[in-house]
Amino acid sequence: MTDSNPSDAVEPSNAAGTADPSVAVVGGGAVGVTAAHDLAARGATVTLFERDELASGASGRAAGVLYDAYAEDVDAAIGARAMERFRAFDRALPGFDFSPCPYVIAVREGDEDAEAVPEMVDRMREHGLEVSVVDPDELGERFPLSTDDLAVAAVGEGAGWADPESYVVALGERAEREGVTVETDAAVELVADAGATIRVDGEERAYDAVVVAVGAHTERFLEAGEIAVPVKPYRVQALTSRVAYGGPMTYDATAGVYFRPHPTGLLAGDGTEPFEADPDAYDREGDDWFVENVSTALRERADHDPEVARAWAGLCTATPDGDPLLGPVGEGVFVAAGWQGHGFMRAPATGELLAEGVLASLSGATVDDPDSPWVEAFDPNRFEGDETFEIEEGMSVSNR
Ligand SMILES: Cc1cc2nc3c(=O)[nH]c(=O)nc-3n(C[C@H](O)[C@H](O)[C@H](O)COP(=O)(O)OP(=O)(O)OC[C@H]3O[C@@H](n4cnc5c(N)ncnc54)[C@H](O)[C@@H]3O)c2cc1C
Known part of the structure; x- marks a missing residue:
């Protein structure tokens, strides 16, 4: 044929x-x-x-945050296989690099999601994943993150990032x-x-x-x-900052913001707009409100005062x-x-x-x-x- x-x-x-x-x-x-x-x-x-x-x-337009920290059976199996292949591609695929980096999930005091974290981590561990609940003080000792306002945190060790x-x-x-x-x-x-x-x-x-x-x-x-x-497509956003960042990948679940090291300095994102976007006519630039939210969260969590190099939007897809x-x-x-x-x-x-x-x-x-x-x-x-x-x-x- x-x-x-x-x-x-x-x-x-x-x-x-x-x-x-x-x-x-x-x-x-x-x-x-x-x-x-x-x-x-x-x-x-x-x-x-x-x-x-x-x-x-x-x-x-994606941020390149990679982890296998899923609680559901099927998701965990798919996540594990994907990470295995990213690591293999790092060794064998010219032009592609995988950078190992721990992934922190941080939930602030007063956020009702805090209660769900230990059980979520237990389920991840049942799949053999290297994830643990960490006391906020210990988290602050290990990483350059502010932890005083946290109720709970979890760290996944088998994570990383890629372009x-x-x-x-x-x-x-x-x-x-x-x-x-x-x-x-x-x-x-x-x-x-x-x-x-x-x-x-x-x-x-x-x-x-x-x-x-x-x-x-x-x-x-x-x-x-x-x-x-x-x-349905929906809009999400990311930005890069020129200020150096050497900490872990972090998801501040209460602020709805994640960040990671990046060759420019730091990459941060989320900025989800939870309504349907037009794939042929959506705004590809990052919104001012998004840049402001992220900047506030970065100052609070990582003492990082961003100097924004680029802020952009792209589309993700949702199902019922x-x-x-x-x-x-x-x-x-x-x-x-x-x-x-x-x-x-x-x-x-x-x-x-x-x-x-x-x-x-x-x-x-x-x-x-x-x-x-x-x-x-x-x-x-x-x-x-x-x-x-x-x-x-x-x-x-x-x-x-
Ligand atoms: C800002 C942002 C940050 C993100 N961060 C992450 C992250 O950290 N980790 C993560 O896992 N995911 C992240 N995502 C989500 C991730 O980008 C998507 O889930 C993933 O890239 C989807 O890949 P895909 O191949 O399905 O789709 P796409 O990459 O969208 O590829 C679809 C392709 O189809 C082409 N196409 C469309 N119509 C036609 C046609 N009629 N004929 C021919 N070609 C066509 C398009 O041009 C496009 O290139 C992020 C997304 C955004 C926007």
């Missing part, structure tokens, strides 16, 4: 038994490049389509070396009622599978193919239950979205799961098949697609 016109191919489709299915991966973010790379590594003939440049969506854009670019280049055809400046549409068929530059191309990893554009993209999914949509949504069509602000740190695992799931589905496996790689809790078909729901930010203690 050729990538340029797979529908002309004479070989049988994978569904009929070949080991070399043709797959179009749409979206050159962290999830799309990982899936494309992993599909090719497993023998698929892959074309990756990106309407702009690689990493031009949320992945190029998200470098991950996408480096893995995209490796995917090309593995035989993936990468088409940038290629805006793709899904053709309605035609299975795994897309339209690129006015030309229809049919594949064995189409993987939809278009981030904030997911709902619109699938709508064109008459497939309804409940996933906070779990992603990862799996088949139509004949040969697969979706991967709804990461609630945790899409980059899980991409090495979710992209891999996507690759294995697509190949299993093409071989006839269903989502509820006991041997299927798909995760039932993430099955997109658990929804009708027309649900209305409130957007909740994903980083909060109650959402772990």
Whole structure:
């Protein structure tokens, strides 16, 4: 089969038994490049389509905070696998670096989330994670953080940070070396009622599978193919400061602000706007209120008076239950979205799961098949697609 016109191919489709299915991966973010790379590594003939440049969506605007500190079974397994791959890529993927760094969750006195922290940490430890509840005084002795106003803190040791854009670019280049055809400046549409068929530059191309990893554009993209999914984009923000910071990655849960070391000095973020944003017309600059909130939290928590180098916004995606949509949504069509602000740190695992799931589905496996790689809790078909729901930010203690 050729990538340029797979529908002309004479070989049988994978569904009929070949080991070399043709797959179009749409979206050159962290999830799309990982899936494309992993599909090719497993023998698929892959074309990756990106309407702009690689990493031009949320992945190029992400903060790069990476941790495995999740309480839910499935989340913990995915987090652990993702961290394992980030560490392996650090050793073997030219152009990508992972910087190990502890991750502190701090909850202030008077915040009702404080009570939830010890139980949350117990559940994380049940998954073998190196996370512990730390007395605020001890936290202050270990790290350059102000701790007088804290009710409780937890520290995850197995965390770190990375530059998200470098991950996408480096893995995209490796995917090309593995035989993936990468088409940038290629805006793709899904053709309605035609299975795994897309339209690129006015030309229809049919594949064995189409993987939809278009981030904030997911709902619109699938709508064109008459497939309804409940996933909404919402705006979140980050900034960099030129003032040096050598402390741990920290999430001040009460202030709703996180920060980490950064080559410029420090990177901080959150600034969630919990309402639906327009993926084609959202404000890409950071808001004044966000810069002010973050600056206050940084002064209070880390004695850091920021000198802002850049403040920006990007889009995350939310679902009705906070779990992603990862799996088949139509004949040969697969979706991967709804990461609630945790899409980059899980991409090495979710992209891999996507690759294995697509190949299993093409071989006839269903989502509820006991041997299927798909995760039932993430099955997109658990929804009708027309649900209305409130957007909740994903980083909060109650959402772990
Ligand atoms: C400010 C900010 C901070 C964040 N911090 C973190 C963090 O610290 N840790 C973390 O884990 N996550 C973080 N996130 C979330 C993270 O960025 C996302 O969850 C993740 O990058 C999603 O990756 P993706 O590949 O699914 O989507 P994207 O990176 O958005 O990729 C989708 C791609 O699809 C392309 N596309 C869209 N439509 C089409 C089309 N029709 N045809 C072809 N291509 C198309 C887009 O151009 C885009 O490049 C942050 C997000 C923001 C905005």
